[in-house]
Amino acid sequence: MTDQPVQNPPPNIQRIVPSLAYDDAPAAIEFLCRAFGFEEAMRMPRPDGRIGHAELTLHENTLMLASAFIEEVGIGGPGGLTHLHGSVSVYVDDVDAHFARAEAEGATIIEPLTDQFWGDRTYRAEDPEGHRWMFQQHVREVSQDEMAAALESMG
Numbered sequence: 001m002t003d004q005p006v007q008n009p010p011p012n013i014q015r016i017v018p019s020l021a022y023d024d025a026p027a028a029i030e031f032l033c034r035a036f037g038f039e040e041a042m043r044m045p046r047p048d049g050r051i052g053h054a055e056l057t058l059h060e061n062t063l064m065l066a067s068a069f070i071e072e073v074g075i076g077g078p079g080g081l082t083h084l085h086g087s088v089s090v091y092v093d094d095v096d097a098h099f100a101r102a103e104a105e106g107a108t109i110i111e112p113l114t115d116q117f118w119g120d121r122t123y124r125a126e127d128p129e130g131h132r133w134m135f136q137q138h139v140r141e142v143s144q145d146e147m148a149a150a151l152e153s154m155g
Helices: 025-036 095-104 144-153
Strands: 019-022 039-045 051-058 061-067 087-091 108-115 120-126 132-138
Touching: 019 025, 025 039, 025 051, 025 061, 025 095, 095 108, 095 120, 095 132
Parallel strands: 019 061, 087 132
Antiparallel strands: 039 051, 051 061, 108 120, 120 132
């Protein structure tokens, strides 16, 4: 133990960190790195081959994930759910290139590239276990009044 002050949150970790469970976490790590451009920063395998904890990074942000541990802590992948349980939104620098990469690597595209009324260009994808992702790039400034008018015109 040192007398150095403790930094909260730890260095290189944002204050809000998504944490996802996967039935096959090693395969998920491989896919997320290959298709969505994450980089593996840490992996803590358990003796049974499951992942107790892993951290992936993308542009100085961290995503935590682990294998399903339904019997221990009640977490599991979304595959068996009949409804959307949530999604993760990620801003990227070149959403068109990101979309092409994800599609080429087999991501299930839920919504193709679309310019949104709030000023972002987005696409939505699903990873092999059913987690939903929205990748976006802010491409133009839109006032609150413009957004309200756009929403009103949608009915």
